[in-house]
Amino acid sequence: MAALLNQDEFRTALENAIKGKAATGSPFSKAWADGTLTRAQMARWAENHYKYVGPFADYLGLIYGRMSNKFMEAKDFLLANMYEEEIGGDRHTDLLIRFAEACGTTRERVLDDDTCNATTRALQAWCYAVAMREDPIVAVAALVVGLESQVPSIYRKQTPTLRDKYGFSDHEVEFFDLHIVSDEIHGERGYQIVLEHANTPEMQRRCIRICEIAAEMRLLYTNALYRDYVEPELAAVPRAA
Secondary structure, eight states: OOOOOOHHHHHHHHHHHHTTTOGGGSHHHHHHHHTOSOHHHHHHHHHHHHHHHTTHHHHHHHHHHHSOGGGHHHHHHHHHHHHHHHTSSSOHHHHHHHHHHHTTOOHHHHHOTTSSOHHHHHHHHHHHHHHHHSOHHHHHIIIIIIIGGGHHHHHHHHHHHHHHTTOOOTTTTHHHHHHHHHHHHHHHHHHHHHHHHOOSHHHHHHHHHHHHHHHHHHHHHHHHHIIIIIHHHHHHSOOOO
16 A cells, blocks of 8 residues: 655645646647737637636535535635635636737627637536535645646746737736736645645545646647647648748
């Protein structure tokens, strides 16, 4: 039987489960950071991203309802996270829609369930399935550590380009500025919950594995954006003789 990892070993294993599969390595993320995407392609990102992050408070609410009252500090974190997403100031999804509109799409298209690809639907469905079926601590590992904790590293590379290359205003990119700060806090809190409460070798193994799967899911989602919205346009551009 595998031995119980100490917290330093466990944290390193969780971090390594994400490394190499992080969405920062996606061609779409790299093109964004390099400033080679069009505004229309970023609009398609926003339409898809809404389908993934729009229900994030729903995912957390499902975990909250199943979390043992023995872990009240974890429940408090989930509740606070939901509050920030929905009513703690500007609704996060409204900030995303503001950016989408600045890219040239509309609120109606962002809200339309049909303006996303199949991989985005799969990521959303996976998040719901994890929130409803997995042990709540394992679900926190998946959604907060495996997914949410990646956000600051992604947006730190993309947000300067939005201002410097594309000329978006601070008001238009507030969604990204907010999540660089808030998701760093959320991600760290998620780590602490998992490190404290995944206290058997089997629970540690499950958390490590689901962080790996979460990273794979986000990378597949981001790769699909490039495949579906960037590659066809690149293929349509005539090559110089």
